[in-house]
Amino acid sequence: MVTGAASGIGRALAVALAAEGAVVVVADRELEAARAVAEELGGLAVGFDAGAESSVRTLISEAIDANGPIDIFISNAGVPGVTGGPEAATEVWDETWRVNVMAHVWASGMLLPDMLERGEGYLINTASAAGLLIQLSSLTYSVTKHAAVSLAEWLAIAYGEKGIRVSCICPQGVRTPMLAQAMSEPAGAAALRQGGLIEPEDVAEVTVAGIRDERFLILPHEHEQVAKQLALKGWNLERWIEGVRGFARDAREAGDES
Ligand SMILES: NC(=O)c1ccc[n+]([C@@H]2O[C@H](COP(=O)([O-])OP(=O)(O)OC[C@H]3O[C@@H](n4cnc5c(N)ncnc54)[C@H](O)[C@@H]3O)[C@@H](O)[C@H]2O)c1
Numbered sequence: 001m002v003t004g005a006a007s008g009i010g011r012a013l014a015v016a017l018a019a020e021g022a023v024v025v026v027a028d029r030e031l032e033a034a035r036a037v038a039e040e041l042g043g044l045a046v047g048f049d050a051g052a053e054s055s056v057r058t059l060i061s062e063a064i065d066a067n068g069p070i071d072i073f074i075s076n077a078g079v080p081g082v083t084g085g086p087e088a089a090t091e092v093w094d095e096t097w098r099v100n101v102m103a104h105v106w107a108s109g110m111l112l113p114d115m116l117e118r119g120e121g122y123l124i125n126t127a128s129a130a131g132l133l134i135q136l137s138s139l140t141y142s143v144t145k146h147a148a149v150s151l152a153e154w155l156a157i158a159y160g161e162k163g164i165r166v167s168c169i170c171p172q173g174v175r176t177p178m179l180a181q182a183m184s185e186p187a188g189a190a191a192l193r194q195g196g197l198i199e200p201e202d203v204a205e206v207t208v209a210g211i212r213d214e215r216f217l218i219l220p221h222e223h224e225q226v227a228k229q230l231a232l233k234g235w236n237l238e239r240w241i242e243g244v245r246g247f248a249r250d251a252r253e254a255g256d257e258s
Pocket of ligand 1: 077174
């Protein structure tokens with residue numbers, strides 16, 4: 001099952017898994033678009049709201065009733081939050097938190113009892129490089145994606161020896177509709193351009209390889225740039241904050257001049 005699979009990365013993941021022979025459930029709040037994807041790959045489409053616990057529960061229980069146990073659950077649906085900092089409206093914080101974090105919590109809480117009983121199962125969260133480093137344009141996005149990474153780490157540590165595999169997908173910029181918001185702010189756009197923009201199909205290809213290797217951290221961008229930044233952040237947080245602050249200032253000044 002892939003959530004948020006009507007578009008972008010989720011759609012590419014669904015297509016790639018179907019090509020590997022999986023029966024894919026395409027779950028999204030955009031049911032018509034989900035149907036189009038499901039038709040293309042001979043899968044099933046389900047409408048649901050990742051931001052509502054009851055909807056996530058219904059999605060999973062109905063899928064299990066119809067098709068039996070879920071082998072791989074990719075909790076991929078996400079929202080960009082808003083540009084800016086803590087001034088974001090509480091309603092925005094709430095929605096971003098629910099979709100980017102609680103959807104993973106609800107899904108794993110619902111799936112784990114059955115997976116643990118079977119002694120196997122695979123939980124995959126799409127977080128973001130923003131969850132390891134930062135998303136300069138949006139505090140709501142940064143905070144929720146950090147929580148999503150932490151959640152995946154916790155699950156991998158707690159259940160890794162009980163047959164549960166966990167992976168966390170952490171791309172930088174990927175050409176999907178979601179990119180528009182980050183690209184509209186100079187510092188966010190500069191960081192994404194520096195990392196290089198890749199296609200959703202690139203993410204899917206690296207993810208399928210990561211599933212084969214049962215790798216926890218899936219970094220679809222080449223040249224280990226996220227891993228290197230993460231190493232610098234861990235090694236000297238003061239220097240990393242200073243460096244990123246300077247990068248953001250330069251990008252915003254250049255943006256103001258253009
Ligand atoms: N595009 C990027 O640069 C990028 C980088 C890193 C991580 N990500 C993450 O990848 C995931 C997929 O994003 P994308 O870039 O493919 O964006 P996208 O906008 O193309 O796709 C997101 C999908 O999630 C669905 N969705 C959103 N809220 C939902 C809800 N409440 N219930 C059900 N479905 C919902 C949308 O309808 C859409 O089909 C997200 O978690 C995003 O944060 C994206």
